[in-house]
Amino acid sequence: MKRLEKNVLNLLKGAKDASMKLANVSTKQKDGALFGMASALLKNTGYILSENSKDIILANKTGLSKALVDRLTLTEKRIKEMADSLKQVASLKDPVGKILRQWKRPNGLIIKKVSVPIGVIGIIYESRPNVTSDCAGLCLKSGNACVLRGGSETINSNLAIHKVITKGLGKFGIPESAVAMINVTDRVAVEILLKQANLVDVIIPRGGEGLIRYVSENSLIPVIKHYKGVCHLYVDKDADLEMALDIMLNAKVQRPGVCNAIEKMLVHKDIARKFLPQAARVLDDKGVELRGCPETLKILRGIKKAKELDWYEEYLDLILTIKIVKGADEAISHINKYGSRHSDAIVTKNKLTAERFLKEVDSACVYHNASTRFTDGYQFGMGAEIGISTDKIHARGPMALEELCAYKYIVLGSGQTRS
Amino acid sequence: MKRLEKNVLNLLKGAKDASMKLANVSTKQKDGALFGMASALLKNTGYILSENSKDIILANKTGLSKALVDRLTLTEKRIKEMADSLKQVASLKDPVGKILRQWKRPNGLIIKKVSVPIGVIGIIYESRPNVTSDCAGLCLKSGNACVLRGGSETINSNLAIHKVITKGLGKFGIPESAVAMINVTDRVAVEILLKQANLVDVIIPRGGEGLIRYVSENSLIPVIKHYKGVCHLYVDKDADLEMALDIMLNAKVQRPGVCNAIEKMLVHKDIARKFLPQAARVLDDKGVELRGCPETLKILRGIKKAKELDWYEEYLDLILTIKIVKGADEAISHINKYGSRHSDAIVTKNKLTAERFLKEVDSACVYHNASTRFTDGYQFGMGAEIGISTDKIHARGPMALEELCAYKYIVLGSGQTRS
Numbered sequence: 082m083k084r085l086e087k088n089v090l091n092l093l094k095g096a097k098d099a100s101m102k103l104a105n106v107s108t109k110q111k112d113g114a115l116f117g118m119a120s121a122l123l124k125n126t127g128y129i130l131s132e133n134s135k136d137i138i139l140a141n142k143t144g145l146s147k148a149l150v151d152r153l154t155l156t157e158k159r160i161k162e163m164a165d166s167l168k169q170v171a172s173l174k175d176p177v178g179k180i181l182r183q184w185k186r187p188n189g190l191i192i193k194k195v196s197v198p199i200g201v202i203g204i205i206y207e208s209r210p211n212v213t214s215d216c217a218g219l220c221l222k223s224g225n226a227c228v229l230r231g232g233s234e235t236i237n238s239n240l241a242i243h244k245v246i247t248k249g250l251g252k253f254g255i256p257e258s259a260v261a262m263i264n265v266t267d268r269v270a271v272e273i274l275l276k277q278a279n280l281v282d283v284i285i286p287r288g289g290e291g292l293i294r295y296v297s298e299n300s301l302i303p304v305i306k307h308y309k310g311v312c313h314l315y316v317d318k319d320a321d322l323e324m325a326l327d328i329m330l331n332a333k334v335q336r337p338g339v340c341n342a343i344e345k346m347l348v349h350k351d352i353a354r355k356f357l358p359q360a361a362r363v364l365d366d367k368g369v370e371l372r373g374c375p376e377t378l379k380i381l382r383g384i385k386k387a388k389e390l391d392w393y394e395e396y397l398d399l400i401l402t403i404k405i406v407k408g409a410d411e412a413i414s415h416i417n418k419y420g421s422r423h424s425d426a427i428v429t430k431n432k433l434t435a436e437r438f439l440k441e442v443d444s445a446c447v448y449h450n451a452s453t454r455f456t457d458g459y460q461f462g463m464g465a466e467i468g469i470s471t472d473k474i475h476a477r478g479p480m481a482l483e484e485l486c487a488y489k490y491i492v493l494g495s496g497q498t499r500s
Numbered sequence: 501m502k503r504l505e506k507n508v509l510n511l512l513k514g515a516k517d518a519s520m521k522l523a524n525v526s527t528k529q530k531d532g533a534l535f536g537m538a539s540a541l542l543k544n545t546g547y548i549l550s551e552n553s554k555d556i557i558l559a560n561k562t563g564l565s566k567a568l569v570d571r572l573t574l575t576e577k578r579i580k581e582m583a584d585s586l587k588q589v590a591s592l593k594d595p596v597g598k599i600l601r602q603w604k605r606p607n608g609l610i611i612k613k614v615s616v617p618i619g620v621i622g623i624i625y626e627s628r629p630n631v632t633s634d635c636a637g638l639c640l641k642s643g644n645a646c647v648l649r650g651g652s653e654t655i656n657s658n659l660a661i662h663k664v665i666t667k668g669l670g671k672f673g674i675p676e677s678a679v680a681m682i683n684v685t686d687r688v689a690v691e692i693l694l695k696q697a698n699l700v701d702v703i704i705p706r707g708g709e710g711l712i713r714y715v716s717e718n719s720l721i722p723v724i725k726h727y728k729g730v731c732h733l734y735v736d737k738d739a740d741l742e743m744a745l746d747i748m749l750n751a752k753v754q755r756p757g758v759c760n761a762i763e764k765m766l767v768h769k770d771i772a773r774k775f776l777p778q779a780a781r782v783l784d785d786k787g788v789e790l791r792g793c794p795e796t797l798k799i800l801r802g803i804k805k806a807k808e809l810d811w812y813e814e815y816l817d818l819i820l821t822i823k824i825v826k827g828a829d830e831a832i833s834h835i836n837k838y839g840s841r842h843s844d845a846i847v848t849k850n851k852l853t854a855e856r857f858l859k860e861v862d863s864a865c866v867y868h869n870a871s872t873r874f875t876d877g878y879q880f881g882m883g884a885e886i887g888i889s890t891d892k893i894h895a896r897g898p899m900a901l902e903e904l905c906a907y908k909y910i911v912l913g914s915g916q917t918r919s
Contacts, residue, residue, distance in 0.1 A: 101836060101860070101862070104860075186879070186881055190870060192880060192881075197862075199893070200862070278716070282892050283892070298720060301716060301717060303722060303723070304722070321915070327917055331917035331918055332917075335918055417520065439910050440524060441524060443523075443619070444908065445909060447910055450913045450916075451609055451911055455918060461605075461611060462605055462611075473618050473701050473906040474618070474701070474702055475893045475894040477909075487896055489863065489864060490864065490865045490880070490897050491858050491866055492866065492867045492874060493870070495869055496740070496870070497869075497871060498746055498749075498750035498870075499750055499871055499879070
């Protein structure tokens with residue numbers, strides 16, 4: 082324990098020192114480093130794949146599900162995608178040093194609000210080894226040092242990727258310790274990490290509900306949660322029903338295992354008799370299991386009755402739970418009670434109803450006549466994504482380079498003192 | 501305990517429900533409520549003063565220091581200032597509903613990033629009873645419900661102010677529960693509060709180091725810390741020494757008990773022999789106690805030797821600790837190691853040295869040729885201040901109405917689905 086603690090602290094101190102240097106490295110150097118990381122990944126594909134195969138063998142031995150084994154499996158193609166992603170980040174605008182606002186005070190002081198890196202970012206994640214290089218790249222471009230802690234099921238892959246991408250950083254004036262990785266699987270290491278508020282500025286957990294909860298409950302460092310997505314579609318009485326069917330199908334079926342897919346549909350009572358049978362038909366065609374409130378069950382006979390817990394649950398699967406509501410009011414309060422503040426949509430031709438919904442639904446992203454599936458850094462045009470925040474503090478919704486920055490005030494004077 | 505827990509939870513649920521309503525109340529209603537609160541304070545001055553006298557009697561009985569008794573003492577004038585402050589907040593621009601950015605995607609989606617209230621803000625504070633109405637006013641104007649928890653030494657004053665300012669809220673469509681106050685002094689109530697991450701969105705602690713530490717270490721809710729100010733003045737070799745003396749005196753002496761006063765002075769070795777004796781003379785005139793590093797002691801004989809702990813300490817008193825440094829590099833790394841990321845200043849005529857200092861010192865506010873005493877919401881032109889954040893997440897430096905807001909994305913479509 083003592084030795085582990087010392088190791089983790091040394092790692093974090095190294096990252097902290099590196100963050101001070103990295104904050105002042107030029108865009109050219111950072112982009113050079115990102116290209117260097119990308120070509121190192123390509124050059125060392127064989128090594129990474131052989132280390133990855135150790136994780137796969139272990140995963141099969143311990144009986145991990147097929148879906149999980151697939152998630153942690155790397156291929157030549159996936160490694161090429163990781164490299165492409167680093168090059169793509171290099172092509173994005175440097176978010177550091179932007180003058181966000183500038184003004185002059187009556188006493189002549191000039192105040193500039195300028196974007197700066199946050200400092201040291203701790204990222205705790207599960208499964209997919211590509212997160213290692215993706216997060217390292219985004220943190221580096223935004224001038225932040227990072228401390229990575231992946232899941233034990235991908236430790237060999239993560240260590241290999243980490244080794245490969247950090248090796249050449251020195252050439253670009255960036256200390257290797259700017260991309261740090263906790264190289265033990267002992268959970269105690271995470272406990273130690275989460276207490277170091279003097280060395281780490283923010284923690285971003287990426288993974289299942291259990292991980293997020295554990296991190297939030299044990300961290301002394303500010304956490305930006307990337308929690309579950311219990312997303313809703315509300316089909317209003319004034320909806321274009323063809324459009325509603327399209328959006329419903331897209332939001333539920335196109336990729337059901339992601340956080341911006343819908344899990345619940347609320348339908349206005351006046352159109353339920355017309356809309357629900359059509360909806361059930363197309364959803365059934367795609368193999369979607371339906372559950373419903375008592376009113377829904379009167380129209381869609383034979384489907385499962387929704388339990389109270391259903392309204393809170395993120396299925397990440399081909400399941401949709403349906404509720405008939407009296408109107409936008411009930412839809413809004415249902416979403417604010419049971420939703421996860423992620424993404425919710427209304428389909429309606431009525432502008433006033435839409436405005437109320439967009440204003441009163443307390444979620445990161447609210448949609449009028451569009452699919453919730455667009456909640457995504459790339460779809461929003463940010464060019465990248467480190468996650469989707471369901472918190473309200475600092476960053477909300479898709480997070481990319483800008484959201485990995487803080488700001489400082491630079492005040493320029495000519496001898497001003499306060500009277 | 502069980503009953504207390506139930507009471508606190510009910511209070512928080514009330515605040516949460518109120519926050520949903522308050523988020524959609526018009527600017528006119530909010531400003532009307534603020535004016536109403538102000539005149540209620542004036543109308544009930546007698547009642548507030550008589551409740552305040554109970555706190556004063558108790559404070560004298562328990563032997564609180566004179567300075568502390570003064571802090572909690574209200575007068576007619578102070579109550580008028582509280583009322584004026586509420587009117588001033590009413591005159592500020594509503595920070596809610598501002599379109600921060602708007603763009604169109606190639607698929608026709610229009611994305612608007614819009615400022616919204618954070619939701620429910622918990623404020624835990626000490627001593628000054630005016631914080632009760634100040635915070636209530638700022639939260640109300642920014643559309644947030646608040647839960648106030650003042651110190652036990654001002655419980656009677658706080659309850660009186662709270663009663664007076666919330667009574668008329670209903671007239672303006674604002675539920676009284678939008679300004680909630682925990683009315684027991686039992687610390688267990690704070691423990692309960694800090695666990696309710698589903699009901700409270702952010703905690704702002706205002707007070708001494710002990711309070712801030714307790715809150716940060718026990719909260720499951722995001723905390724924006726308003727920690728200590730260990731502020732530095734660095735007098736460079738290229739400084740205008742007259743200006744340096746002015747700024748030093750202002751930053752140290754004008755109001756030593758506040759967080760933006762300097763506690764340390766770093767002096768370039770090349771000018772130390774010339775500058776320090778002059779500095780010591782004017783500081784001595786104002787009764788400032790000096791402490792110094794070994795090099796300083798060679799010039800200013802007879803002053804106290806600084807201990808390692810001195811470099812970390814916020815004196816909030818007429819004490820200044822001086823270190824002679826080899827140059828800007830040493831000054832920057834000293835500040836980044838020992839400072840509290842609050843406010844630090846350089847005096848120099850050398851633009852390049854200034855630029856490096858402003859860029860590399862990792863503090864909320866960095867000054868060139870001006871006093872650190874300007875770190876303040878009013879001095880920055882924000883028209884208000886709820887505190888000064890020493891954190892990097894969400895808000896940094898002076899916090900006012902804008903910093904009490906989050907944002908959401910409103911996405912307008914015409915049937916778009918993701919392919």
